Amino acid sequence: MPKIVNHEEKKEQIAAATWRVILRGGMKGATVRSIAKEADISLGALRHYFSTQDELLAYAMQLVRERANARIQAILSETLPPKTMVRRVLFEIVPLNEDTRAEMDVWLAYVFSLGRKADSLGVQQEIYSGIRKMIEYLDHRRLLREDLDKELTAETLYSLVDGLAMHAFLEPRRLTKERTAAVLTSYLDSICIEEA
């Protein structure tokens, strides 16, 4: 009887191999050949699932997006005080454990490998618009300090989140998860009034 292979499962396995290759040596080493080797399949088999390297990378990055979104949706469905909810969502974007760190690392390696193309692809749009919504939400719940410019505050928080992600990638030994969490928490406190 022929072995039944779940197509989606196989694609996810290949995507996971792609992540490992990127994490080890950056995007430069993430060739179709090295990914096939890491996934322990032939080049031909890999090409059956992904006909180009760009297609493979796009899929691997789509998985990063979906995983992060699923975790955020789970938090949004809980009943939490507004500021706690915002903090919890932010903690899913910045790398605070091995899984989210790996996700963010491959994400950053990917977007930077795009060079000038990154802009037209709008790769970061979801993160920025998500953070704007969080600021709107805090304001709507009357937790945002009234003297703040909402636009600038969203831009600042967005830069802070990605700067932390970048440093967690470049300096994982120095920037511990405790320190990352403390920076975000103290910034959030500085823009909010006390929660009732």
Next chain:
Amino acid sequence: MPKIVNHEEKKEQIAAATWRVILRGGMKGATVRSIAKEADISLGALRHYFSTQDELLAYAMQLVRERANARIQAILSETLPPKTMVRRVLFEIVPLNEDTRAEMDVWLAYVFSLGRKADSLGVQQEIYSGIRKMIEYLDHRRLLREDLDKELTAETLYSLVDGLAMHAFLEPRRLTKERTAAVLTSYLDSICIEEA
């Protein structure tokens, strides 16, 4: 009479070609071959100056460092109110004009291409220690708000600076230089007391 070629000048020309190649297509396209073509020299001539691609990249990045340091030293030698001085120095690190934007873009493309190797190379150490010194300086001049944790404030500013640089790279159309400057200025205001 044989043409006299200035060795250092030639190396800088090659480094500039390297930057252009990286800016156009990211690190992936920055091969010795494409850089030689961009610099309009033979592969052999390029190898005369840089025997490996790593050597060439390291030199191009060293130039980024030196240029930024020279600009910062020029500001430090001026007589400026402390907070103004700190803001001016920060404005040399975040990309606020075409030159510094190009510098930061190649810098980021470079550090991210290193993958996990970036940590052991300590590529970002200079920026982080510079920012710590700025916070110490503000505190020493009694301009830093007294309720702040200096360590966390330095970490926050450091993340903010690199997050802005990252977004200027990924979203140059949205994140204008005016907006970048406004974010940094408002953050600096938020951690400082009024300058006398």
